[in-house]
Structures are given as C-alpha cells and as structure tokens.
Amino acid sequence: MKYIWNNILLLALIAIVSSCELNNGATYTSDEESPWASDDAWYQSNTTLSDEKIDLFYIVSTNVLSAKDSAGNVVYQSQLAEEDRKAFDAEFKYVEKHFSQSDFNYFAPYYHQFTFEAVNLAPEKYQEVYASVSEDVCNAFDYYMEHKNNGRRFALVGFSQGGMLVLDLLKHMTDEQYNRMVAAYALGYRITEEDCKNNHIRPASDETETGVTISFNSALSTEGIWPLVAEGAVTCINPVNWKTDATPADFTYENEEHTVSIDKQTNILIVKTNRPEYYRKWTNNPAFQSAKVHLDCLHHWDLLFYSEFIHDNIMKRAGIEK
Secondary structure, three states, X not given: OOOOEEOOEEOOEOOOOOOOOOOOOOOOOOHHHOHHHOHHHEOOOOOOOOOOOOEEEEEOOEOOOOEEOOOOOEEOEOOOOHHHHHHHHHHHHHHHXXXXXXXXXXXXXXXXXXXXXXXXOOHHHHHHHHHHHHHHHHHHHHHHHHHOOOOOOEEEEEEOHHHHHHHHHHHHXXXXXXXXXXXXXXXXOOOOOOHHHOOOOOEOOOOOOXXXXXXXXXXXXXXXXXXXXXXXXXXXXXXXXXXXOOOOEEEEEOOEEEEEEEEOOOOEXXXXXXXXXXXXXXXXXXXXXHOOOOOOEOOOHHHHOOHHHHHHHHHHHHOOOO
C-alpha cells in the first residue's frame, strides 16, 4: 500500500460526491454482530470521557491510495491493515491535539474508506464502492449514537472524503439527533444546491448559529479550484472571521502572515501569502498531478490553516467558555 506524507500529516485526497439520500437505521441485528462493538474499531482517545463535555465525532480524510485483499487482488476500499491504521492515526492525533484540545469527548471510527484509485473507476463501479463506504460510516454513527453518545450534544467534523461523508450523515441522522448537533463541519468540501434541499443541511451564515453546516475550500487563486471538491459550491464561510461576504481576515500559519477572503463568484477561499511557491511545492507531486490538480490548490491546508479557529468556533456555538 502507498501513502502520502507531509511530515506527520497526510496529503488528503478525495473523489466525487454521491447525492443519494440515505436510509436511517443500522443493518446489524445485535451488538455482537456489529463490528463497531469492538474497541479496535475506534481510535483510542487520550481525552477523559465526561458527560459535562460535548462530543466531537470525526471522519478522517482519504489516506489510503491503493489496497489489496488477502488474495492479492486490487480492491478499492481500505482493508484496515496495520499500515492503514497508522495512516489514520496520524490525522486522528492531529485533530485531537488541535481541534479537540481535551475540551470535547473525541470519537473517530476506523472505517473502510475508498482509496484514491477509486477516483478512476467507471461511475457505476464507483457508486457501488461509495455506497459501501457510506453505509459503513452510517453504521458507525448509529452505533456511536446508541452506545457511546449517552444523549450528549455533539459536533460532526470531517475533512475531504470525511467532509463528503459528513453530508451523508446529515441526511442519515434522525431529527432528534440533528436537534442535539451543535454544528457540522464539512472541511475541504462543497455544499451544492441539491444538498440544501435536505432539512438537516443549513449553510452557516455567522459564528454562533447551531444546527448549521460549515463548508469551505481554499486556493491561492481561482485557477486553483479543484472541481472534485469545490465546483458547484453555493455557499462558503470564512473560518477566520466567520463572514460569508468578501471581507478579508488575517491569520498566522507557521509564523507567516496570511490573508483570506471569499471569492463570491466561485464561493471559494482565496489565500494571499508571501510564500506561494512553498505551497505549490507540496501540490506539485505525482498524486495531485495525476488528478490534474492545479498548483494553486490549497486543499491540503484546509485542515491545517484553520484548526484552532474550528476548535474555538465549536466552543462558541456550544456556548462553552474556557
């Protein structure tokens, strides 16, 4: 199996979205039959569980580029081998440190994500693979809700492939569950006009509303729009100033000053920086180039640039003061 690394972080890669509505309810008939009953099915958080905290349910991005089954045949979903789990753990740990910060109960499933190679499948085959992935995550969420959540409020967060699956979970969850959701964060993924037809998907318009969905994609220029994750977006919110207009906001990343604003024609975040070539260097790799990703795409940094802002925003939307 092959993986992409940037220091300890993973270069997140994603495929096309399914607009299928999902059915409610797990398919398992007993706790014993559910694979989610095992502790091995979940990232083991270092955060102490408390009913005084809200939960953060996190869905990891695409970390597995290719996979084979036990017979050596190419398959298009992670088999959750040891290497897969290590790749998941790098992102899980980053999110726990920067998004959760011990302020939330942290839950993250080891799901059978689609591999990057699935992007190139024929549409019918891709939909078959994606349906299996989505069902897996919905079953994990159902198990979490029945056995781990204990009636607490929760935030739903996913990046890249995880952001796609956040939208599926919003369509899947019950009204009672939705009413306990602080907010959903589909990071590095778009919300389309079709998505907005679902009652559980309400694009965020400020920094305090609850029950809303946060969505954005970043680039150095509009040429950097990656159609697979950003084309067709009907909304965008700036995660630094939490405005939906073009008002710019400044932030610091790796001791460098940046400015981010929304391009209202495309609903994408445009980041101005003094070191654009630094970011283009990371995008200029075989995996991104095989997917015809422009060098100005900042998809990878949608997780890294704004992590502290997301943490603080979950706290604010939940009405929690530190």
